[in-house]
Amino acid sequence: xxxxxxxxxxxxxxxxxxxxxxxxxxxxxxxxxxxxxxxxxxxxxxxxxxxxxxxxxxxxxxxxxxxxxxxxxxxxxxxxxxxxxxxxxxxxxxxxxxxxxxxxxxxxxxxxxxxxxxxxxxxxxxxxxxxxxxxxxxxxxxxxxxxxxxxxxxxxxxxxxxxxxxxxxxxxxxxxxxxxxxxxxxxxxxxxxxxxxxxxxxxxxxxxxxxxxxxxxxxxxxxxxxxxxxxxxxxxxxxxxxxxxxxxxxxxxxxxxxxxxxxxxxxxxxxxxxxxxxxxxxxxxxxxxxxxxxxxxxxxxxxxxxxxxxxxxxxxxxxxxxxxxxxxxxxxxxxxxxxxxxxxxxxxxxxxxxxxxxxxxxxxxxxxxxxxxxxxxxxxxxxxxxxxxxxxxxxxxxxxxxxxx
DNA sequence: CATCCACAGGAAGGACGGGGGT
DNA sequence: ACCCCCGTCCTTCCTGTGGATG
Numbered sequence: 001x002x003x004x005x006x007x008x009x010x011x012x013x014x015x016x017x018x019x020x021x022x023x024x025x026x027x028x029x030x031x032x033x034x035x036x037x038x039x040x041x042x043x044x045x046x047x048x049x050x051x052x053x054x055x056x057x058x059x060x061x062x063x064x065x066x067x068x069x070x071x072x073x074x075x076x077x078x079x080x081x082x083x084x085x086x087x088x089x090x091x092x093x094x095x096x097x098x099x100x101x102x103x104x105x106x107x108x109x110x111x112x113x114x115x116x117x118x119x120x121x122x123x124x125x126x127x128x129x130x131x132x133x134x135x136x137x138x139x140x141x142x143x144x145x146x147x148x149x150x151x152x153x154x155x156x157x158x159x160x161x162x163x164x165x166x167x168x169x170x171x172x173x174x175x176x177x178x179x180x181x182x183x184x185x186x187x188x189x190x191x192x193x194x195x196x197x198x199x200x201x202x203x204x205x206x207x208x209x210x211x212x213x214x215x216x217x218x219x220x221x222x223x224x225x226x227x228x229x230x231x232x233x234x235x236x237x238x239x240x241x242x243x244x245x246x247x248x249x250x251x252x253x254x255x256x257x258x259x260x261x262x263x264x265x266x267x268x269x270x271x272x273x274x275x276x277x278x279x280x281x282x283x284x285x286x287x288x289x290x291x292x293x294x295x296x297x298x299x300x301x302x303x304x305x306x307x308x309x310x311x312x313x314x315x316x317x318x319x320x321x322x323x324x325x326x327x328x329x330x331x332x333x334x335x336x337x338x339x340x341x342x343x344x345x346x347x348x349x350x351x352x353x354x355x356x357x358x359x360x361x362x363x364x365x366x367x368x369x370x371x372x373x374x375x376x377x378x379x380x381x382x383x384x385x386x387x388x389x390x391x392x393x394x395x396x397x398x399x400x401x402x403x404x405x
Numbered sequence: 406c407a408t409c410c411a412c413a414g415g416a417a418g419g420a421c422g423g424g425g426g427t
Numbered sequence: 428a429c430c431c432c433c434g435t436c437c438t439t440c441c442t443g444t445g446g447a448t449g
Binding site: 122 | 409410411412413414423425426
């Protein structure tokens, strides 16, 4: 009997009425065509193509909001460039590091090192030692190396621009006939340059390309482009695509979100054994994506951060926004009732900032004149989802049960 | 118009656990 | 075995500040 159930599942997956090739909608997929990014491809390409003439490309800075195709365009250009270079007998390689996931100087250097075939332990060495080894390895290398630092604003915000400075100067440490290194910095934050040391700024900003967000119409083109290959004929219609595009356009034209949305909508439809994807499926997908995101974030939060979150949740039951001081009072009460030593208000302030950056809380600084300067803190994520995730911890569930704040 | 609130947020550093090189 | 380094949380101490109030 169990076999019959499984057979049914297998059959459904194999002969999907929805998907033809789901991978085409995956976030890692680099498509052959990038609609509405022709100008950007041309600009990035003409900077990096200098290697084909045997000269080091200028360092390049790419700005644009999330999901505007910065990463896709960069990787697309590099992939094509490496192919072309090989035909011409030019040695070109590149290393891609997402500094949001690899958010310390050590990890970034270690990734670059392993990208050029150097084995580096993931901890234990000093950063200076990894740098020295990297320099040694590069000294023996020839050709061109392009280092892509994606979401580099995260790294700089948290760790400063020291490694950026070092990396932009790595060429001076190498023999003249060794590899020529170029840096491509990608950032979501336009004001990011202001955080940089003037020397880094001028070095990294030798060339700049700005990626404008997509509008709903462009998003539709992008979605259709992928949907045609990813879905079975007739499995999606224009209403579904337009709806995805509209939702994503509202989120500053984020194509990644749009594609995620479409993929998950397809998955929902498949699970329901529906003949095709509907707008309802997209709506479900939207909330599922949000839940996944919140769950993922909350799960990795340290205990006191979760307590702060619980405190914020309790506070919003009474009022839309809470000051830092009020939040701290509630938090302290929660901590004490759990028999925990409360962390300082300074620490809670940092936790709030982190939660704000993660999009779980909203915190904006306001001045209330005589009544001081503080932050008004509110819950940004869906409260019900948040509560559900927090309740996975039994002790927190008990705290959230309490009516009185 | 100066004052002064209630914090913001920078700087320095420490405890601790996970992991080196030699 | 020894000492070293890093990242994560956290503390302590600190200077800075927008604008209602007196």
